[in-house]
Amino acid sequence: MKFASEFRDPVAARALLAAIAAKADQIGATRAKPVHIMEICGGHTHSIFRYGLDKLIHEGVEFIHGPGCPVCVLPMARVDECVEIAEQPGVIFTTFGDAMRVPGHRKSLMQAKSGGADIRMVYSPLDALELARRNPGRQVVFFGLGFETTTPSTALSIQQAAREGLTNFSVFCNHITVPEPIRALLDDPDMVLDGFIGPGHVSMVIGIHPYDFIARDYGKPLVVAGFEPTDLLQSVLMVLTQIAEGRAAVENQYARVVPEHGNPVSLAAIADVYERRPSFEWRGLGEIDASGLRIRPKYAAFDAEEKFGIGYAAASRDVPEIEGCACGQVMTGKLKPTGCPQFGKGCTPEMPLGALMVSSEGACAAYWQYAGARVAAE
Amino acid sequence: MTLRDTHVTMAHGGGGRAMRDLIDEVFTAVFRPPGTEDQARLMAEALQEPGARLAFTTDSFVVTPLEFPGGDIGKLAVCGTVNDLAVGGARPLWLSAAFIIEEGCEIALLRRIVGSMAAEAALAGVRIVTGDTKVVERGKGDGVFITTAGIGVIPPGVEVGAARIRPGDAVIVNGVLGDHGATILAARGDLALSADLESDCAGLGHLMQAALAAAPGLSAARDCTRGGLASALNEMAAEAGVAVEIDETRLPLRPEVAGVCEILGLDPLYLAN
Amino acid sequence: MCLGIPGRITAITDEGRLMAMAEVSGVRREVNVACVAGNDLGALVGQWALIHVGFAMSLIDEDEAEKTLQALRDLGEAQETLEQMALTAEALQ
Incomplete structure (x- = not known):
């Protein structure tokens, strides 16, 4: 496949691995004293495991899996709200497939569906819009989930619904943003990160400058990366090179897709439809200032929170997470998935306890799917 | 011809005349089972041989849509059970077929499904010798569900099973991967994907017989249905206590199947075949 | 996602x-x-x-894609040369 398979070339990958090894030796990285590089995006976590990069790479480079998996950082209270909306009479609740099995306190969306709620998996918010056109007597709600990559798609869908005058389409907005939790991670005194692999598809929307503070204020290198194996390896090499040269800058390995200043149409649509919430709750990270979005009052007719009186603003937030689930610690890089006592015992992809075991981008699910032999050995 | 309805009604499951007409015209006229008793009475010469063993398997089939490019639920229901027998080294001989039909199902559709079952059974050299139908109320089924059971004979001396796999064995796949799974995903229509894809579901009985004749040392075989090649290899590896190394660049994969996987974030190794 | x-x-x-x-x-x-x-x-x-x-x-951006690929090709060629040299060295021992 053009623009994908060329970036999976094994010869180039071996060359990059050799160059990474040389650079890691140069800066004195060892298994006992590794360089910690966080890949922020769950898509990168998935690629690293799918291609076994963590096994192939020099032992002095350790990947820390970041919070960039939207369903993984989704608190259970949000899932409960989804179920509550989905169970309203006349509602067709639409969602990306990733969110179906995330456990809530009462049930997951999949369990709600089996209980009779009309819940449908869609590939695109456009498909939810089409459902609304075809079912004028029903209320179609789309679960707006995800980072800046996905936010423009729901913003543009709401604008389109407004243009068409649809009265039965709304979005349950739980969109979140990338830079704010990174700041929260960097402010954590226990944090040991030496550099970042930046999210490629978030950056194609917002550009590379929203990360400037990471290099400028915290002195950490960040390289925006593509999702193919040589993209990731090249980005690791670029981070190590910065460390070796004593620099910290924001660099762009994924320039074929990511424009320096992002995509102006997407940014305008986001600004038109959404505004920042004062703060938003992240699973494992707690409340983070200005890290979530809500629908502006002028689009209130398309806001499921307004329509149903259910949501972040309305709900009591004092809801405990499941006992024994260590997702929070895994997400902040303090614990490896295999370090969680529930991993593979009380928590498997079939019967997940925590969200990290649900999404294919979650660190635990990636470990489980692609690292079986290694897990057994550990 | 006494069956005039165009759609199945609850009367077709009621045990009276309507049911008899449906069974006679749609099912028995096509399958032509030996005899009219509720049981099939079977005789296999192959089983007379000392050391020959009986193989017996069953599987239920549900698929949306019922008809898709390259096949339908009927073809799946015959191939699936034939293949479960074949990959164990058995020569498939007889099948049973039980249908759960949703009220409102088009009778023309049923005829097409039954026709493709008969055609596939003829190709595989098996007979559909007994069966059953039930009708459920609208909304309580998904068109048609089919359960088939199959009986075959494993000739003396044939030993095929995952426990026989040894380090050094090669993995052979007999076709391209994931065509069936990708076809079904695209054919559902709710993802609005279109592609020139066809399910390659097929009976593997003759192929397995030929493979066993050519390579009597063949250690194990699987029909990689749900869960794809990866699940089949994982199962076999676990049972045999071996690891399997796959050269990803040499996997036989159509670009369209790779495309469907890329769009939906799926791994073709896990796609049904 | x-x-x-x-x-x-x-x-x-x-x-x-x-x-x-x-x-x-x-x-x-x-x-x-x-x-x-x-x-x-x-x-x-x-x-x-x-x-x-x-x-x-x-x-x-096809030009940017080509630039990245060219860098990979250069690295790959260098790697193949290195591997060749290592093999030669091994053969000479």
Whole structure:
């Protein structure tokens, strides 16, 4: 496949691995004293495991899996709200497939569906819009989930619904943003990160400058990366090179897709439809200032929170997470998935306890799917 | 011809005349089972041989849509059970077929499904010798569900099973991967994907017989249905206590199947075949 | 969630709603092109875009892709030379 398979070339990958090894030796990285590089995006976590990069790479480079998996950082209270909306009479609740099995306190969306709620998996918010056109007597709600990559798609869908005058389409907005939790991670005194692999598809929307503070204020290198194996390896090499040269800058390995200043149409649509919430709750990270979005009052007719009186603003937030689930610690890089006592015992992809075991981008699910032999050995 | 309805009604499951007409015209006229008793009475010469063993398997089939490019639920229901027998080294001989039909199902559709079952059974050299139908109320089924059971004979001396796999064995796949799974995903229509894809579901009985004749040392075989090649290899590896190394660049994969996987974030190794 | 893949825009299907047909390895799906539509919608046909949840989110810059690939090829050649040298050294021992 053009623009994908060329970036999976094994010869180039071996060359990059050799160059990474040389650079890691140069800066004195060892298994006992590794360089910690966080890949922020769950898509990168998935690629690293799918291609076994963590096994192939020099032992002095350790990947820390970041919070960039939207369903993984989704608190259970949000899932409960989804179920509550989905169970309203006349509602067709639409969602990306990733969110179906995330456990809530009462049930997951999949369990709600089996209980009779009309819940449908869609590939695109456009498909939810089409459902609304075809079912004028029903209320179609789309679960707006995800980072800046996905936010423009729901913003543009709401604008389109407004243009068409649809009265039965709304979005349950739980969109979140990338830079704010990174700041929260960097402010954590226990944090040991030496550099970042930046999210490629978030950056194609917002550009590379929203990360400037990471290099400028915290002195950490960040390289925006593509999702193919040589993209990731090249980005690791670029981070190590910065460390070796004593620099910290924001660099762009994924320039074929990511424009320096992002995509102006997407940014305008986001600004038109959404505004920042004062703060938003992240699973494992707690409340983070200005890290979530809500629908502006002028689009209130398309806001499921307004329509149903259910949501972040309305709900009591004092809801405990499941006992024994260590997702929070895994997400902040303090614990490896295999370090969680529930991993593979009380928590498997079939019967997940925590969200990290649900999404294919979650660190635990990636470990489980692609690292079986290694897990057994550990 | 006494069956005039165009759609199945609850009367077709009621045990009276309507049911008899449906069974006679749609099912028995096509399958032509030996005899009219509720049981099939079977005789296999192959089983007379000392050391020959009986193989017996069953599987239920549900698929949306019922008809898709390259096949339908009927073809799946015959191939699936034939293949479960074949990959164990058995020569498939007889099948049973039980249908759960949703009220409102088009009778023309049923005829097409039954026709493709008969055609596939003829190709595989098996007979559909007994069966059953039930009708459920609208909304309580998904068109048609089919359960088939199959009986075959494993000739003396044939030993095929995952426990026989040894380090050094090669993995052979007999076709391209994931065509069936990708076809079904695209054919559902709710993802609005279109592609020139066809399910390659097929009976593997003759192929397995030929493979066993050519390579009597063949250690194990699987029909990689749900869960794809990866699940089949994982199962076999676990049972045999071996690891399997796959050269990803040499996997036989159509670009369209790779495309469907890329769009939906799926791994073709896990796609049904 | 942030899964995005390169697809080629093959036709404009609905100018009013800014919809186009995109093709990924022979698989077609209608996508929204609002984010990448300039003044001339027709100019999109034949271009490659990054597709995410039914939207063309960014046009792929073929020159930048080529630059990255060239860097990879250079590295790969250097690596093959190194591997060759190592093999030769081994043979001479």
